[in-house]
Amino acid sequence: MEINALYDWLKPKSKPLLIAGPCSVESEEQMMRTADSLARTGLVSAFRGGVWKPRTKPGSFEGIGSPALKWLKAAGTKHQIPVITEVANARHVEEALEAGIDMLWIGARTTVNPFYVQDIADALKGTDIPVLVKNPIHPEVKLWLGALERLNNAGIQKLGAIHRGFYAYQSQPFRNEPKWEVFFELRRLAPDLPVICDPSHIAGRSELIGEVCQSALDLGMDGFMIESHIEPHKALSDPLQQLRPYDLDLVYRALEHRDEAI
Ligand code: PEP
Ligand code: MN
Numbered sequence: 001m002e003i004n005a006l007y008d009w010l011k012p013k014s015k016p017l018l019i020a021g022p023c024s025v026e027s028e029e030q031m032m033r034t035a036d037s038l039a040r041t042g043l044v045s046a047f048r049g050g051v052w053k054p055r056t057k058p059g060s061f062e063g064i065g066s067p068a069l070k071w072l073k074a075a076g077t078k079h080q081i082p083v084i085t086e087v088a089n090a091r092h093v094e095e096a097l098e099a100g101i102d103m104l105w106i107g108a109r110t111t112v113n114p115f116y117v118q119d120i121a122d123a124l125k126g127t128d129i130p131v132l133v134k135n136p137i138h139p140e141v142k143l144w145l146g147a148l149e150r151l152n153n154a155g156i157q158k159l160g161a162i163h164r165g166f167y168a169y170q171s172q173p174f175r176n177e178p179k180w181e182v183f184f185e186l187r188r189l190a191p192d193l194p195v196i197c198d199p200s201h202i203a204g205r206s207e208l209i210g211e212v213c214q215s216a217l218d219l220g221m222d223g224f225m226i227e228s229h230i231e232p233h234k235a236l237s238d239p240l241q242q243l244r245p246y247d248l249d250l251v252y253r254a255l256e257h258r259d260e261a262i
Pocket of ligand 2: 024
């Protein structure tokens with residue numbers, strides 16, 4: 001794979017790289033207040049926000065959809081910080097590009113399906129938008145890499161992987177098992193591929209995020225994507241694992257050996 005170095009295309013505000021923002025973009029006010037606080041930390045290189053939410057059960061909040069794209073983009077424009085959202089099909093790609101979203105990620109439930117990934121890759125032909133690919137729900141490194149290769153074959157070179165842990169029946173203490181050995185296999189097979197840790201979906205609980213971040217850093221991962229919400233207890237999705245921007249700042253600054261990691 002031909003991959004451009006992460007720090008060439010995403011100018012980090014801090015090292016390791018930090019992408020942060022709410023699980024879901026819920027309202028213009030929630031997104032802007034969260035972004036305002038995150039920007040104040042001076043640490044965040046991109047704002048995340050889910051617009052189309054892949055929920056396990058029907059009837060849960062499934063995201064605002066397309067209208068939320070402009071709230072996410074407005075937060076980025078105000079603070080001159082790129083924004084990233086999840087896409088799961090070609091229509092999402094078209095709408096996200098149209099709204100000026102700067103980067104995209106593919107979620108764990110989409111990476112498992114080569115048809116969907118190929119549709120996304122086809123919709124991205126002719127662009128050079130950065131794409132981060134989450135691991136599939138189960139620990140299959142070849143499927144994960146296959147998704148990245150499909151994007152790369154479509155001409156996308158600004159690529160990265162996101163390690164968000166793996167589903168395990170009755171996983172404890174984490175929501176999703178980190179299985180760090182899977183990261184090592186990925187690194188061995190694709191040494192130039194940037195790998196970012198998503199401690200929020202691994203931990204599932206905000207109080208465990210610091211220790212997951214420290215493990216990821218100690219293992220040599222390149223950065224983090226962390227869920228942050230101005231009022232986590234009111235979040236419409238993943239309320240237990242989102243950190244207030246203030247707490248995220250504390251967790252990040254408490255990490256040991258930050259400078260040696262890059
Ligand atoms: C998310 O990032 O909000 C999300 C739905 O993640 P995952 O695909 O890792 O479950
Ligand atoms: Mn989430």
